[in-house]
Each structure stands twice: as structure tokens, then as C-alpha cells.
Amino acid sequence: MPSFNTVGKRVPKLDAADKATGRSRYIQDLKLPGMLFGRILYSKYAHARIVKIDASKARALPGVRAVLTGEDIPEIKMGVYKDNRPLKKGKVRSYRDEIAAVAAVDPQTAREALELIDVVYDPLPAVFDPEAAMQEGAPLVHEAHQTNVLRMPWKLHYGDVEAARREAAFTVSERFTTTWVTHCCMGTSGAIAEFDPGNNLTIHSNTQIPSLAQKEFLEALAAMGLPDRRVRVIKPCIGGGFGSKLDTYAYEYIAILLAYHTRRPVKIEFDRTEEFIATSARQPTITTISQGCDRNGKLLFRDVKMILDNGAYTSWGATTPSVMMMPITTLYRVPNVRYEASCVYTNNTYSQAMRGYGNPQATFAIESTIDMLAEAAGIEPLEFRRINANQPGDVSTQGLRITTCGLAECMEAVKAQLGWEQSRSRGEGVGIASLIHVGGGARVYKSDGCGAMLKMDDFGKVDIFTGATDMGQGSDTVIAQIVAEELGLNIEDIHVIHSDTDVCPWDVGAHASRTTFVAGNAALGAARKIKSRILEMAAKELYAPLEKLVLGRRHIQHVDEPDRRVEIGKLLRKAHFSHGGQMLMAESFYDPANENMGKDFRGNMSMTYTFGVHGVRVKVDEETGKVKVLNYVAAHDVGRAINPMLLEGQVYGGVMMGLGYALSEQVIMERGENMNPNFRDYKILTARDVVPIAAPVLETPDKDGPYGAKGIGEPGCVPTAPAVANAIYNAVGVRIKDLPITPERVLAAIRAKKGMDLCGRKTGTDSGEACVIEE
Helix, strand or coil: CCCCCCCCCCCCCCCHHHHHCCCCCEHHHCCCCCCEEEEEEECCCCCEEEEEEECHHHHHCCCEEEEEEHHHCCCCCECCCCCECCCCCCEECCCCCEEEEEEECCHHHHHHHHHCCEEEEEECCCCCCHHHHCCCCCCCCCHHHCCCECCCCCEEEECCHHHHHHHCCEEEEEEEEECCECCCCCCCCEEEEEECCCCCEEEEECCCCHHHHHHHHHHHHHHCCCCCCCEEEECCECCCCCCCCCCCCHHHHHHHHHHHHHCCCEEEECCHHHHHHHCCEECCEEEEEEEEECCCCCEEEEEEEEEEEEECCCCHHHHCHHHHHHHHHHCCCCCEEEEEEEEEECCCCCECCCCCCCHHHHHHHHHHHHHHHHHHHCCCHHHHHHHCCCCCCCECCCCCECCCCCHHHHHHHHHHHHCCCCCCCCCEEEEEEEEEEECCCCCCCCCCCEEEEEEECCCCCEEEEECCCCCCCCHHHHHHHHHHHHHCCCHHHEEEECCECCCCCCECCCCCCCHHHHHHHHHHHHHHHHHHHHHHHHHHHHCCCHHHEEEECCEEEECCCCCCEEEHHHHHHHHHHCCCCCCEEEEEEECCCCCCCCCCCCCCCCCCEEEEEEEEEEEECCCCCCEEEEEEEEEEEEECCCCHHHHHHHHHHHHHHHHHHHHCCCCCEECCEECCCCCCCCCCCCHHHCCCEECCEEECCCCCCHHHCCCCCCHHHCCHHHHHHHHHHHHHCCCCCECCCCHHHHHHHHHHHCCECCCCCECCCCCCCCCCCCC
């Protein structure tokens, strides 16, 4: 095992003190001279024609500086499908549709102005169920599209599934559903837009994609008749992302439009209710899955069909099948795979990327039926998974190349730490589920790269400018550790800058658990260029061959003669102030050698893959259906842990997010309307709900990762729901196939198994009294 000075150490987050003491500046803290305040008016219908908008009273209100409707703005197209615009005209397709916007001298005046805008609607038939939306004669959400099914080619077939089905000794088939859940970032969304006299735009925005957002805003300026302008994107401190900021949103464009019309900075800041209704959730899925194996438990086929609720417009949620394909084809060795997904327009809110990017939905169905298939084959669930575990060197049917893989080791770690074989009391059960996720980038665009620029001063201090986005996950700290390790410096010698597109290089965005791998490699590349120059200078200063010099503890020293050394800062000052002096600066752009998927969806989308196994012990109250998590073990193959403390934090947070997804969270949609847009009614887990979690780290250093690291941001939430569902089945013998697994659902399944209704009465009897269940 190599010896490191900063890599592998439990270094606290570099911004921890600022956040703990209130020094960090979020979008809520920013105020520019002359700034106006924007507010947005949303639709009162899920589907309706806009007959008339009368904004005359709002425009006449003292303090109002601008009122805009869909008729007042150019044709700016948003979203993956370009089927959305910042302010709607003609008709509305969901309750979150933006109808009008105002800019005023203060927030209260802006709110009052919204109340003065009179909108006349002509309600239209609406559709809220994706299966109903697929039927002939269903109301069309977008008439020009001529169908509610998006024209996206999510379909693959590798091998021969039907032949494998006939060959299988054991098969299982089942239907699973998942629901709307949302990100619940502690920091709500917001933006401040400002134009200079030359109509160049500066926008402060909570975004995970500053470089891509810059491109989108440039296109918007061109639509506004402002081509060839500059756009500067500045990120304030981001109070959580989880995929919610992976697209540009209407509020950002509205801030831009209001700022242009008023010639003043305009700020739009969401309150909590607005954050729930006007940002996008994880898409619900309906999954029909079949799997089969031979008599020895070896998987022969996997057959999956999905329907995804796209909502009224198309953002990144519609592309999640591209990631769902990964576990469907490559979680375990499966020689024959078929998958087809339909993304369907409805009059619900539209869906967006969320941590795991479709993987949690797919893995819920896969891992639940793996347990069912193991039972059918008479093989213990852990052993069944071991029989089919991926191995280093495997190439899956989809063409994913497995480099390092610690899946089997993760199984052993969970088995040992969970006490898999220990005796269990009545109502107690254990469950397990595995995961695969991208760990070495994920090529969605033509470039999957990230840039880094490094500047070193005369005192050995480093400024590293990175395209990466830190939104709380600690990427700044990891990048600093990598650079400090390579240059023989201390962590406090490294300053990471990532907040401004005017000074930071390009990056495709903070998604796909790619930042440590891709941005880390970019930073490492720049550091290695600087290191080479330092060693060249030190070789002349110390009269020593390059191969005999090492950097460490802010010095360059001879490996055989430790006293023969020079302090890095001193060496740099001498280089600077000598005749023909020099300063040390370097750049690096790392674009991994992964592949875009072909027309058949084959292609090695990531340089390496992260594996993991989660195990959970639960106690189920058979009288109430309440599920209590007694113990949770989440083991991950991480390549190398650059910072074990931050890694554990990612796992703990991921597990708690996954438990919320499994047991309690649900955006309640009633005919397209969000009925629980607050933390009282939306059942997110809190600090009081934290369960005992162990996070064993299995290191399998990957040759392509920076110091062997893989990405770990998303995997922590991926297999949680099926692990819990499997544990409940192990405890009380009922299989819950719909999320969330509420006490009501568990109790109903227990009572149905016993031939009772929800009130505990034998079915088929009639006491004449209604059965009322109180939450």
C-alpha cells in the first residue's frame, strides 16, 4: 500500500468553518445596487387555453417596474426536447406553468402586483396517468407532437430473451411502481440577472452546469436579438443540488428578461412552497420485469418494460433510461437482456434528474425480483448474488467494460457487519441489494471533460481554477487533496476556485458521480506539469538527478540524502527573481476515453464502475405495519478513498435519502396539483430519524482514477428501497411492490395474507360498520 501525505486522510471540508459560522454567501445573501425583485404567476389549471391576460392594474401599481407575459417575450425554447418556454402563451399544460412575471422595488410590491393580474382560462380535458395518456383518444398535452409518447428510442435487445426464457428452470415476473419524490435542497432556488451597457449578461445562479448554462443563456440572448454577447455565470454557495440544478429553469430566463426590460439587476428567489411546485421531481415509473435462471441459479435472461411519467415538458428526466440500461444489462452477469421504455407526456409537473438518475427505480425492480428468483430456485439470497456477481475483466452485453470490481467483497462485508446469519425475533428480517453505477465519468455529450488551471505563487501557495461545481459534496476539498499530494504541499496551501465562468475553465457539469474522477484527473494533470518544472529547477539547485528527487512537506529533497533539500517557496522565489525569471502556471483538460452509446445503445459509457451492496435489518410491527430500521450496512467498492470522512458522509446522506424514498417520501399529486408542498406534509426524514449506519470502504484502486479513485456521490441511495423491501419480506412474508412502503401498505399486505381487511376482519364478512384507518 503506497504511503500518502494528504490522499486517504480524513480532512475536514475546506468550507466547513465558513458554513458553520455563517460566512458562506448563498443566493439569498446576495444584493446588488439598484436591484429589483421578481415574482412569477403560475397557472390555476392543469390544462387550459389562455383566453386573456389583463396586467394593466399590475403595471399601474406604484413600485412596479415591469410586467411580462408570454406575448411580451421572444420565442425562447428550453429543455432537452425544446418543448418549453419561460412564459407560456396560448395554453397551459400544468399547474406549475409560468403565466406572467413582475419586477418591483421590493418583494411585497411584487407579490401585490401578481394578485392584480387577471387571467381568463378555458379549461381543457387533462390526463394525469401515463398509461391513460398512451391510450387512443387521450387528451394531447402537445398537439403538435400528435402523441403523448415521446419519440425517444429507448429500446434494446441483446441475445435471445425468448429462447432463454424457454430454457430457464425458474422464472419470476412482477410489476413495480415508484412515485414522485423531490430533492428537498435546504437552499431554495434563485437567480440574479444583470446587463451591462453593452448588453452583456452576468447571472448569479444556483446551477450544477455553469458551462452548459452559459451556452443556453447565449442562445436566449440571440433569440432576444442580442447575438455575439458575453454571458458570465457566477455560482454563489449552493445549498444542495442532487440533480435539481442540472438544467436551466424558467425562473432564470425570466430574471434575464426582466433585467433586460428594466435595465436593472433583477433577483428571483423561491420560497419553500415555490421550491416544491416549480422545480422538477424524480420521475415515477411503472416497471414490468421478468428474470430467469437455470437450476444452479445462474441468470439466463432479464426482460424489462417501463413507462415513465414525463410530465408536461421534457427535461433530463426523459433521458434517465440511458442510465437505467446500465443496471438492467450489467448488474450481475446476464447473457440475454431486453429493455424498452416509454416516456409519456401528462399534465403533471415535469421530471428532472435526481441522485442516481433512474438507477434507483430500475434497481428496485431488479433487486426485488432477484430475491424472488432466489426463493423460487431454493437458493439463499446472498449466495444467489454471489453466483452471478460481476468480476474484473467482464464485458457486459451492453459493452460496459468492468475494470476493478469489489462486488463479492462488498457482499462479504455486509454479511459480516449486518450479522446476516444471526437469529431473528418475530417480525424481524434482513434484506440485501446490490448496485452498479458509473464511477469514471459518463459520456452524455460529445465531451465528458473538465478543465483545470493552476497558478503557484512565490511562497508555494496554489490557486487551482476548476470547472467542477461544489454543491456541498466536498469536491473542492478532494481536488485540494489531490493537488497537495502531487506537489508535496499541505492542504492549507491550496485554494480552489470554481465559481465564475469568466475565470474558470469548461466542465460538462456536476452529475453522474463524475467530479472526483474527471475534475480530479484534470487537477492532477495540471499539478503534474508544475511538478515537472519544479523538479527540473530543483535538480539544478541541488545538483541531483531528477529521479532522485521527491516533493513532500513543502520541500524538494534527495531520496538518499534527506538533508539535501530546498524549500519549495524559496526555489520559486529564486526562479522568479533571477534574470529571465519565470512563474509557474499550467493548464490541463481531462476528457476520459469513455464512449457515447451507439444506435444499439452499446458503448462503454464510463471508464470504470462503482459497485456496492447494502444490507438492512428491520423490525415490522404486524399490528400497525410500521417498519423500524434496526441496522444498516452500506459497503462500496470506491477505487481509492481520497477522503474517507467525506466518502462516509456521501454514503450516510445517500442511505438516508434512499430510506426516505423507500419508506415515506411522496409528492402527492391530485389531478396534477401538488398537495403537500411543505416540510410538514412532505415526509422527508430528519436528524431524529437517523438509523445506525455502517459504511465499510472496499478499496480496489482503479488504474484510470486519480490515485485510483472512483466516483461515489450517487450510489448511496441506489439499492436502499429493494434492500428494505427484501427485509420486510424476510420478516413477515409480504412483498411490497409500490413505493413508498408506508405502514398502510404493509398492514394491508399483512392483513391480505391472513385473509383480513384493513380493520382485521375476515374478508367476506359484513359487520355493517365502515372500516376507517387513521394515519
